[in-house]
Amino acid sequence: MELTPIAERFILHWGEMGSRWGVNRTVAQIHALLYLMGRPLAADEIADTLGVARSNVSTSLKELQAWRLAKVVHVMGDRRDHFETSTDIWELFKLIVEGRRQREIDPTLTMLRDALVSDELANESHNTEQRLRDTLSFLETLTTWSDEMLRLKPDTLMKTLGMGARISRTVRRKKV
Numbered sequence: 372m373e374l375t376p377i378a379e380r381f382i383l384h385w386g387e388m389g390s391r392w393g394v395n396r397t398v399a400q401i402h403a404l405l406y407l408m409g410r411p412l413a414a415d416e417i418a419d420t421l422g423v424a425r426s427n428v429s430t431s432l433k434e435l436q437a438w439r440l441a442k443v444v445h446v447m448g449d450r451r452d453h454f455e456t457s458t459d460i461w462e463l464f465k466l467i468v469e470g471r472r473q474r475e476i477d478p479t480l481t482m483l484r485d486a487l488v489s490d491e492l493a494n495e496s497h498n499t500e501q502r503l504r505d506t507l508s509f510l511e512t513l514t515t516w517s518d519e520m521l522r523l524k525p526d527t528l529m530k531t532l533g534m535g536a537r538i539s540r541t542v543r544r545k546k547v
Contacts, residue, residue, distance in 0.1 A: 372420045378407050382421070397423055398431040402440055402456060406463070411444045411453035438470045461525040468521060476514060483507040 374382065382403040389399020400421055405412060412420075418428045432454055435441035440463065443452045457463055483503055486492065492500060520528060 372408075372416060374420065381407060395431065395434065397421070397427050398434050401428065401431045402435055405435075405441060405454060405456040406458060409458045411446055411455045413449070413451045413453050415451075417454070439466050440470075459525075461528070465521050468517065472514065472517070476510060480507065480510055480514070483510070 382400050385403035386396040386400035389402075390396045392399075400423075401417055404417060404420060414428045414432060415425060417423075417432075418425045421428075432441055435454075435456070436443070441454045441456050444455050446453050457466075483506060486503055487500070487507065495503075520531070523531060
């Protein structure tokens with residue numbers, strides 16, 4: 372499959388952004404390709420289009436499946452597995468936020484809670500304990516807010532985000 376110049380730029384950029392977010396470049400590029408194409412693709416078609424090794428595509432697809440960002444589908448008349456991703460940007464955003472929370476935030480919350488009930492806490496300074504409590508409080512507030520936002524329907528979430536931006540601009544103007 373031949374990519375258009377804009378599709379190629381998007382896929383390369385998505386790969387660069389993935390690297391900055393801690394995601395393997397090829398994983399991000401495959402996700403971008405699946406997103407732009409909006410149809411199921413076989414692994415060999417992905418490998419040929421992106422010019423990457425078939426083994427790299429296979430490993431990357433497994434990672435995308437673990438993140439729930441790609442799934443196997445079957446195409447009538449073709450025995451190969453094909454892969455697709457959602458083309459709903461809100462669904463993708465939600466999956467990414469949930470995945471990052473499970474991998475990054477939840478373990479941090481667990482560690483902070485465990486540290487704050489540990490017998491070893493008595494050996495720490497008051498400042499250290501307070502910073503741990505402040506961090507826990509912040510992350511709990513952030514995850515509660517995030518959970519509430521992700522429960523909203525996309526159109527309601529967009530309105531909420533728009534209202535938040537207007538409130539922020541109003542508050543900044545009043546400070547001046």
